[in-house]
Amino acid sequence: MSELSHNLMGNSPEISAKAFSNIQTLIYKIAGINLTTAKKSLVVGRLSKRLRKLKLPSFEAYYDLLISNQEGVGQEVQLFVDLLTTNETYFFREQLHFDFLVDKVIPLFKDAGPNSAPLSVWSAASSSGEEGYTLCMLLAEHLGIDNGWRILGSDISATILADAKAAIYNEQRVRLVPASYRHKYLLKGTGSQKGYVAVVPELKRHIKFDSFNLVEGPVRKELFDVIFCRNVMIYFDHDTKNKVINRLIKCLKPGGYLISGRSESLHSLTHDLTTVVPSIYQKKG
Numbered sequence: 001m002s003e004l005s006h007n008l009m010g011n012s013p014e015i016s017a018k019a020f021s022n023i024q025t026l027i028y029k030i031a032g033i034n035l036t037t038a039k040k041s042l043v044v045g046r047l048s049k050r051l052r053k054l055k056l057p058s059f060e061a062y063y064d065l066l067i068s069n070q071e072g073v074g075q076e077v078q079l080f081v082d083l084l085t086t087n088e089t090y091f092f093r094e095q096l097h098f099d100f101l102v103d104k105v106i107p108l109f110k111d112a113g114p115n116s117a118p119l120s121v122w123s124a125a126s127s128s129g130e131e132g133y134t135l136c137m138l139l140a141e142h143l144g145i146d147n148g149w150r151i152l153g154s155d156i157s158a159t160i161l162a163d164a165k166a167a168i169y170n171e172q173r174v175r176l177v178p179a180s181y182r183h184k185y186l187l188k189g190t191g192s193q194k195g196y197v198a199v200v201p202e203l204k205r206h207i208k209f210d211s212f213n214l215v216e217g218p219v220r221k222e223l224f225d226v227i228f229c230r231n232v233m234i235y236f237d238h239d240t241k242n243k244v245i246n247r248l249i250k251c252l253k254p255g256g257y258l259i260s261g262r263s264e265s266l267h268s269l270t271h272d273l274t275t276v277v278p279s280i281y282q283k284k285g
């Protein structure tokens with residue numbers, strides 16, 4: 001049976017060493033993602049559906065398409081990136097960071113005068129928005145819903161950003177949201193929406209979602225008081241982490257905080273941050 005007939009029947013085709021290596025290089029170049037050989041079956045699993053959809057006989061043919069100048073190929077490249085990113089996230093993930101925000105950062109903005117800049121936070125690998133909306137809930141609770149605080153959520157994946165903007169989640173994703181917050185900030189779905197919740201519009205108006213590649217392109221112009229960049233650096237190698245951290249530092253106000261995932265150490269990277277506690281860092285100044 002040919003590879004094509006395998007594809008049409010829904011079976012995953014084999015990936016040659018050369019095709020895997022080309023895909024490794026391409027995703028590294030675009031997104032900084034370091035796919036080890038251990039990820040081969042994951043790559044096959046995630047990309048096979050594109051081969052089937054496009055009726056392509058092999059991963060070589062898919063790769064050739066991705067690097068071609070054919071019209072509309074940019075959209076396929078975006079899908080390729082979307083499929084190879086891991087978007088696992090949930091509300092109130094890694095509580096330690098939110099406690100730090102509430103105990104150490106928010107108080108600095110509570111009694112600020114009318115001329116001081118409101119708190120700004122960037123969720124720099126936002127995935128489907130759970131981290132950003134968790135921040136919204138905490139700032140609404142502790143600074144007030146009418147205070148001018150603002151959140152930016154960004155991600156490289158267009159598909160996941162569309163989910164973030166929609167702000168509709170299944171119950172599993174909100175399991176750690178305190179009951180009192182659920183009542184105030186989440187609307188329970190009924191009928192065909194049963195089992196889902198939606199974020200209230202009053203919170204949504206404080207957050208903006210935008211596409212941003214941590215690795216490439218110009219850094220953002222605005223400066224933030226706090227940047228969350230959590231559970232994405234695990235996919236990067238040492239050089240990429242260094243690059244990403246130093247790009248993010250440029251977007252932090254002096255004295256601002258950078259927060260990484262608990263399992264992501266900035267140890268051994270070259271940067272100008274002071275460690276507050278592991279995974280929470282402060283820019284000097």
Ligand SMILES: C[S@@+](CC[C@H](N)C(=O)[O-])C[C@H]1O[C@@H](n2cnc3c(N)ncnc32)[C@H](O)[C@@H]1O
Nearest residue numbers: 031085088089125127156157213214230231232
């Ligand atoms: C596992 S999620 C982390 C979500 C959230 N920060 C958390 O801790 O729960 C990782 C996210 O990083 C995004 N990502 C991967 N490479 C990226 C890049 N080069 N630039 C921006 N986002 C990237 C992925 O699309 C994915 O949504």
